[in-house]
Amino acid sequence: MKKLGITLLIIAIITITAVASNQGTASEKYLRIHIRANSNSLTDQSVKYEIKDQIISHLTPFIIECKSKSDVISVLNEKTTEINGIINNVLRKNGFTYTGKMVVRNELFPTRVYGDFTLEEGFYDAVIVELGKAEGDNWWCVMYPPLCFAEAENLTYKSKIAELIQEFKQKYIKEKV
Numbered sequence: 227m228k229k230l231g232i233t234l235l236i237i238a239i240i241t242i243t244a245v246a247s248n249q250g251t252a253s254e255k256y257l258r259i260h261i262r263a264n265s266n267s268l269t270d271q272s273v274k275y276e277i278k279d280q281i282i283s284h285l286t287p288f289i290i291e292c293k294s295k296s297d298v299i300s301v302l303n304e305k306t307t308e309i310n311g312i313i314n315n316v317l318r319k320n321g322f323t324y325t326g327k328m329v330v331r332n333e334l335f336p337t338r339v340y341g342d343f344t345l346e347e348g349f350y351d352a353v354i355v356e357l358g359k360a361e362g363d364n365w366w367c368v369m370y371p372p373l374c375f376a377e378a379e380n381l382t383y384k385s386k387i388a389e390l391i392q393e394f395k396q397k398y399i400k401e402k403v
Contacts, residue, residue, distance in 0.1 A: 253348040257295050257370040258335065264324055264358030273320050274357060278365050280312050281328075281355065289369070295351070298370045302330050302353060313355065324358030338366075 261281070263274040285305065292298045302309075306328055313326040330353055337347045345368075353369055 253346070253350045255295065255371075256345065256350055256368050257298055258345075258350050258352040258366060259355070259369045260352055260364045260366045261355040262357060262360035262364040263362030264322075264360065265362040267362070269320075270357070270362050273317065273322065274362070274365055276320070277313055277316050277326070277355065277357065280316055281309060284309065284312055289372070292370070295370045299330055299351065302328075306330075309355075313357070317357070322358070326355060326357040328353060328355045330354070 261274050261278050264270040285301070288301045288305065289298055292301060309328045310326070313328065317324065317326060330351065332349050332351050333354065334349050335345070335347065335352070338345045
């Protein structure tokens, strides 16, 4: 009986270690982007999407050339001042008195499920755009690899990022098969 208990304990430890290792690996390969609105007011949420469009439009030509997550992070670090300028210009243009900023950091995120794709809870490197108090709902996607997801009501495929995702899938998924 004692041997069975020890065997079960060893199996449990191995299983927990394997699950933890897989989660760490998954979180290491993704670079998330989160744009956190000042609040959930209609105007704060609306400007969040305008800022998202401006950031993606500005960064796409640079990021599409990147071959790794570290390449993307290097581009982001080089472009931080430009992106912060874009964020604050959009806010000023729309009459907001608060400012925003972009940072790249590692944060704990909850599990997110979209269709067949799941990002498990864990620490992820992320591009964080904080607008004002950053207390409102956020928009997010995966910046690297370029796999964007959105809530069904916000899903729009008539964008440059959707085209880039399709190109990525055609180029890299076919090569792996």
